[in-house]
Amino acid sequence: MAGRITPAAGRYGGRSASERQAERRARFLRAGLDLFGAEPGYRATRIADVCRAAELSTRQFYEEFRTLEDLLAELHLHVNDVAERSVLDILPQVRHLEPYDRYTRLFRAYAAGATTDPRHIRIAFVEVIGVSPRLDRQRLNRRARWIDFLCAQARDAAERGHIPDRDYRVTAAAFIGAVNGLMHDWAVGWVDATLDQITDELLSMLLDRLHITPPPPGHRCAEMR
Template structure:
C-alpha cells in the first residue's frame, strides 16, 4: 500500500515536470513566462497612465492582463517592483528614441531636436508623460525611484549630445555631487515647464515650448551659445 502511494506520487511529479518543460503552441516555458510578464507590464502601464499609482494593485493588474493571480509573483516580487519596471520601461523607450539625435551639427539644434523628440513621444501617448513626469510627484515610492534614475537618464542624454561637442563635457564636469545638483535642478525645471503647459497654464504653441526648454538647458546647464 505504501509502495503504491509512493509510486503514485512519483508519477504525479513526473507529469508536473513534463508539463512545465513541454512546448505548448510553439512556446517554451520560458517564452510563456516572458509573454505573461509582458502582459502584466502592459496592463500595469495602462493602469498607471490612466489612473495613477493608486490604480495599480495586484488584483487590478492580473484582471486587466487576464491572468491568474499566481502568475503575478512569477514575474514580480511586489507591486513596487512592478511600478518601477513600468516606469523604467517607458524611460528606456524614450532614451531609445533619443538615439536618433544627430550631434554632428550645431549644438543648439541638437538640443532642440532632443526636445522635439520628447514632445512627440509624450503627445503620441499622454499616459507616458503621466508615468514619467506626474506620478513620481504624487507617489512617494515612484518619487524615490525616479530620483535615482534622473541623473542616469540625464547623463545618457548628455553623452549623446557631447559627441562632437566638447563644450558639453566641459559644462557638465565636476564631481558627482555637482552633477546631482545640476541634473536635479534641470529635470525639475523642465518637468514643471511641461506639466504647466499640459495643464493649460502656459498657453503657447508647441514650438515655443521647445524653444523655452532649450533656453532652460543652456541657462541651468552652463552652456554658452556660440552662434552669432
C-alpha cells in the same frame, strides 16, 4: 526564490515555458500601462484590477511580480528607456552640427520620445512620485543619467569652443528639475499649454543657460533640411 511561485515548465500549446512566461509578462505590463498611465492611476489600482485587465490570474501575477509596485517600477524604466533611445538614436546624426541645431534636435527628440504615448507621460512624471523610497531612488537615478548626458554634451561643445568652458553640472541638474516639474504640472492639468509650447519653453531655457544664441536671420535650422 522565496515569495515567488515557479511557473510550470515544458511545452504547452506549441510554446515553451519561457515563451508563455514572456507573453504573460507582456500582458501584465500592457494592463499596468493602461491602468497606471490613464485611469484610475497607480494608487487606485489593485492587483485584481491588473489581473482582470490582463485576463490572467493572481497566481500568474505573482509568478512575475512580488508587488504592484514592482510592476510600476518596471513600467517606469520602460518609459524612460523609450525616451532615452529617441535621443541616442539621433545622436550620431547631430554630432557634427553647430550647438543651436544640435541641442534643438536632441531636445525635440527627447520630447517626442517622452510624450509619444500619454500614458508614458503620466507614469514618468506623475505616478511614480512619492510611492516609496525605492521608487524615489530609481527616479533620481534616471534623472542622474540625463544630467550626466547633458554634462557630456556640454563638455564636447566647450572643447570645440562653442560654449564657455566651465562645470555645467548645476545647470544640467536645474534643467532636468525644470523638465520634471513642468511636465508634472502639465500632465495633471496645472499648466494650460500645448506640447509645442512646453517643448519650446524648455528648449529656450536650456539654450539660454548654455549661452547658445539663435542663428542669424536667414539661417535654416538643420532639423528642417
